[in-house]
Amino acid sequence: MIKVHSEIGKLKSVLLHRPGKELENLTPDVLEKLLFDDIPYLKVAQEEHDIFANTLRAHGVEVLYLTDMLTEALEAHPEVVSNFINAFIEESKIKSQTIKNALYKYLVNLSITDMIHKMIEGIRTHEITVGKHKSIMDMLEDEYPFFTDPIPNILFQRDPFSSVGHGVAIGKMFTHARQRETIFAEYILTYHPRFHKNPPIKYYHRLNRYPLEGGDILVLNKNIIAIGISNRTDPRAIEFFAEQLFKENTDFETVLAFNIPKSRAFMHLDTVFTQIDYGMFTIHPGIENKLTVFEITKNDTRFDVVKVVGSLEDVLEKHLKRPIKLIRCGGKDVITSVREQWNDGANTLAIAPGKVIVYDRNHVTNQMLVDAGIEVLEIESSELSRGRGGPRCMSMPLEREDIE
Numbered sequence: 001m002i003k004v005h006s007e008i009g010k011l012k013s014v015l016l017h018r019p020g021k022e023l024e025n026l027t028p029d030v031l032e033k034l035l036f037d038d039i040p041y042l043k044v045a046q047e048e049h050d051i052f053a054n055t056l057r058a059h060g061v062e063v064l065y066l067t068d069m070l071t072e073a074l075e076a077h078p079e080v081v082s083n084f085i086n087a088f089i090e091e092s093k094i095k096s097q098t099i100k101n102a103l104y105k106y107l108v109n110l111s112i113t114d115m116i117h118k119m120i121e122g123i124r125t126h127e128i129t130v131g132k133h134k135s136i137m138d139m140l141e142d143e144y145p146f147f148t149d150p151i152p153n154i155l156f157q158r159d160p161f162s163s164v165g166h167g168v169a170i171g172k173m174f175t176h177a178r179q180r181e182t183i184f185a186e187y188i189l190t191y192h193p194r195f196h197k198n199p200p201i202k203y204y205h206r207l208n209r210y211p212l213e214g215g216d217i218l219v220l221n222k223n224i225i226a227i228g229i230s231n232r233t234d235p236r237a238i239e240f241f242a243e244q245l246f247k248e249n250t251d252f253e254t255v256l257a258f259n260i261p262k263s264r265a266f267m268h269l270d271t272v273f274t275q276i277d278y279g280m281f282t283i284h285p286g287i288e289n290k291l292t293v294f295e296i297t298k299n300d301t302r303f304d305v306v307k308v309v310g311s312l313e314d315v316l317e318k319h320l321k322r323p324i325k326l327i328r329c330g331g332k333d334v335i336t337s338v339r340e341q342w343n344d345g346a347n348t349l350a351i352a353p354g355k356v357i358v359y360d361r362n363h364v365t366n367q368m369l370v371d372a373g374i375e376v377l378e379i380e381s382s383e384l385s386r387g388r389g390g391p392r393c394m395s396m397p398l399e400r401e402d403i404e
């Protein structure tokens with residue numbers, strides 16, 4: 001069951017991916033294409049990730065791993081394995097039929113768990129015997145070191161799909177580098193025993209036309225969703241999502257589309273704006289004033305849209321109907337603010353109202369949170385931060401307790 005009606009209700013169950021050999025398949029040549037800024041040291045990245053998972057467990061959160069969930073889903077439904085492999089191969093954009101056939105044969109002969117890890121790690125050309133080259137395409141594809149690229153961003157489970165109420169929005173990812181992640185999400189949400197009998201409503205689909213990524217979606221309460229019109233999420237996707245959401249019989253009545261700057265530093269709404277307590281948020285000062293917000297409200301037939309230009313505080317106060325406190329990432333100093341936002345200082349993961357997990361490196365913001373009375377759980381972050389995502393980006397809540 002999916003149950004997420006807020007950003008801050010006590011976290012009961014969360015989906016993570018422990019980083020693996022996909023990080024060791026990164027090279028300087030592919031960093032830009034694969035959306036990483038550096039090559040993390042895997043051993044330390046795993047240690048840091050284990051600290052993250054243990055911090056969650058120590059606070060009563062059930063930690064589920066994507067690779068386990070996917071293995072269990074496919075083992076429960078062997079009849080879909082063939083389609084799953086074909087979808088993966090097709091979306092890895094291999095043009096040569098000879099190579100596609102060889103890849104299929106290779107993957108189908110692995111155990112389900114090994115197959116999933118291989119898909120994530122990337123498949124090098126020397127790992128597979130393709131047989132005699134038959135076409136120019138076969139020979140051309142031979143020049144690149146991978147038949148299928150690694151999927152390092154699967155570390156950021158926030159993005160391929162988003163839990164919204166009792167449903168989900170599966171992402172249409174902005175870049176090809178991340179689109180295969182949503183195949184995994186789709187199969188888990190459809191075939192895992194936890195979901196199969198009563199699958200979550202899908203408010204957005206991975207093959208829809210316009211991009212929408214989970215990091216842009218914040219469930220402010222059981223009636224209101226905030227979504228970033230961002231580098232990664234298109235306003236037409238937001239309208240489609242809102243329409244589907246309002247069609248279902250839920251309490252959601254408002255979608256607030258925040259027009260945020262389109263840059264890598266601000267790639268998703270949750271890189272500049274996360275909730276930490278009732279009426280309390282961390283923000284990057286860049287979105288504080290003169291923010292354009294499109295208020296999308298449910299009506300009898302579809303929805304109305306109103307454009308509002310104002311301060312973030314006013315917009316939130318109006319909709320949440322309570323006093324708002326904004327904590328500015330990095331405080332007043334411009335350099336500190338930009339540096340700590342770059343290292344995900346505004347990307348907090350609330351595990352209960354007023355209790356957040358953050359990266360230890362953002363010490364100025366973290367002290368401000370402590371001063372504001374927030375319980376701050378710091379995790380080590382020297383390697384994890386190299387992929388440009390923080391504790392919220394690395395986690396997808398599946399269940400939270402309801403809040404008043």
Ligand SMILES: NC(=O)NCCC[C@H](N)C(=O)O
Nearest residue numbers: 035156215268387388389393
């Ligand atoms: N929600 C997030 O902001 N996720 C971080 C994603 C980082 C990843 N390297 C990306 O560029 O997609």
